Amino acid sequence: MQTGVPNGPVAEGAGAVGQFGVHGVQTQRDWPCLTQAEINAVLAHYPSVPTPVTPVWNSMRPFSAAVKIIDESSTGFLIKRHHTSLRSVAALHEEHAFMHHLAHAGVPVCLPLTTETGATAWGNDCWTYEVFPLAPGHDLYRDVMSWQPYQTAAHAYAAGQVLAKVHDAARQYT
Template identity: 50%
Template sequence: MSVGEQAQFGVNGVQQRRDWPCLTLDESRSVLRFFHNMPSAQSVAWHSMRPFSALGRVRLEGQGECLLKRHHVTLRSVKWLEEEHAFINHLAGQGAAVCPPLVLPDGHTALTVGDWTYEAFLPARGADVYQNVMSWQPYFSVRQAYGAGVALGRLHLAAAGFKAPARGGAEVVPLLSGLRVVAQPELVPAVQHWVARQPRLRSALAHRNWVGDVEAMLLPFHQRLQPLLPHIVPAWGHGDWHGSNLFWAGDDVSSVLDFGMADRTCASFDLAVALERAVVDWLALPASGVVAWEQVAALLEGYQSVRPLSAGECAQVVAFLPLVHVEFALSEVGYFAGLVHDQASAEVAYTDYLLGHGRWFACGEGKELLARLPALLRQTASQQGAE
């Protein structure tokens, strides 16, 4: 196995240090025995470079493959994974191109073994053309940006009937794209309460003037969002929409993958996540020219070709865009500092991600994106009405 296959995507690109060990053949055999009528594992053919868990493509005896994913129990419990799986199964029932989880004989779709929680899936349809591309990088083409927008619009239509509450109930589930904080009328008290319930995050922030940083860098954006909050229509979303979480047939999306950050948010928030993840080349900063303007328009046009946005939703997309990262960025700080003991990455998550993204939207090209986005939303909607 090459070094590249063992490496991991980190906060600044590819790194050799992995947060979690790769799946082993013995481990895969042991876990897959729990699943109904599952052939024995023959080899682990590929290891994902994605962080936060360990994912491998396992070749099975005779023929066929499956994907096996391992999480630390503090990041994903069986209960939390099965909330995600219920959403995937709902989407599958609506005809969405997703991969339902494999089912255990007792009806569960995840299991805990020691310090680990496991889930398994059959392979997705299509080509994994973004396998070696990090999130926060644009699509390969304007056509694929359009295709991604179409697929997200279809997913939101399919998700509309799923009425489950937010993940975790009263518990705080780490590493989600959520609205527990951002959707509250008062941002700072909401963040303080949320942080106080997470010991790792609370400890990681103890030496920082983080409340002052939030007030200075993020509160002005939240004040613009405040009047729009009463008009949000709650709905589940994907939470991490970018090219490498999609499989492709040419320029069209053939399968949607990795609902690990999914939660009950709203369609406008999830569309803003899709913009934040894939039309700004964050890893190229501090260079200029990092917005893929044609892809912004293409993604919005594709989305509105199947799910036109209301005027209120358009305003929400703009207001959410500089804030969609807040809960995940803070969660990353606690993860890096308190669980995997990577202080350098925790510093990047706080300084460059949480605050840096807010700073970028406050001036220069980021401010221009927020200023131009309302017109782009209207333009892409009118183009659909003219067809």
């Protein structure tokens, strides 16, 4: 049993949700969805996100919990929570540094927001958090398991083009 698991109902508006498993969607989650109280506590450290916010969707991905929120002007953000046994604040900072490197090299990435101290991740108890603005466009694969094939050859081709840009940019990252 994991310690530090936030208690409380699923954030209102986001709906109860299972998670992806090997054989499709399973009803039980490894990590609970973020609660409204937890969302508010995280956002207290991210001054660029206007509050109040409303949760509108919970991710079904395993190994983390993520919630899409919108503010009163319908601007969207994503909060991701990881257990420290999977990703520490330091590990997230390194991932975010690589993302900044990719962005500087012209790769289209969505960069994390910063806390009041300028950090790109925040930790509390046994959890780490990161907050992102929503990327433009519609995520056609949001509710598709990662190991499923692309829906069209054009999608696979476009993903391959971006992956090539990532590999080219990564050569310069130490």
